[in-house]
Amino acid sequence: MSCTIEKILTDAKTLLERLREHDAAAESLVDQSAALHRRVAAMREAGAVLPEQEIESQIDRICEMGEVMRKAVQVDDNQFCKIQEKLAQLELENKELRELLSISSESLQVGKENSVDPASQPIK
Numbered sequence: 001m002s003c004t005i006e007k008i009l010t011d012a013k014t015l016l017e018r019l020r021e022h023d024a025a026a027e028s029l030v031d032q033s034a035a036l037h038r039r040v041a042a043m044r045e046a047g048a049v050l051p052e053q054e055i056e057s058q059i060d061r062i063c064e065m066g067e068v069m070r071k072a073v074q075v076d077d078n079q080f081c082k083i084q085e086k087l088a089q090l091e092l093e094n095k096e097l098r099e100l101l102s103i104s105s106e107s108l109q110v111g112k113e114n115s116v117d118p119a120s121q122p123i124k
Contacts, residue, residue: 008087015080022073
């Protein structure tokens, strides 16, 4: 599997966008729950009684939606962490390779300086 920094960054951006979508969906669930709560409170004030089954059904539905969103966010968080770890690993590897390249270049320079051109050597 070939993994480049660009691919990891693209995946990270995608995951960030998905997290934002999940956050928006979670906000929507909170808003729906608040609206349901206000509706129930208003009906109680007006003297109307909601059937217990309807209330329980709507509460269960909201809880299920919240659980699905929690799981989706958890999966996205896990993927995001894996991508961050891989990016850090690649950055460290890149740094080490650059150091090796620098050492190799310096070694070549020293080797060139030590090898003297035979034409420039004094004749004995």
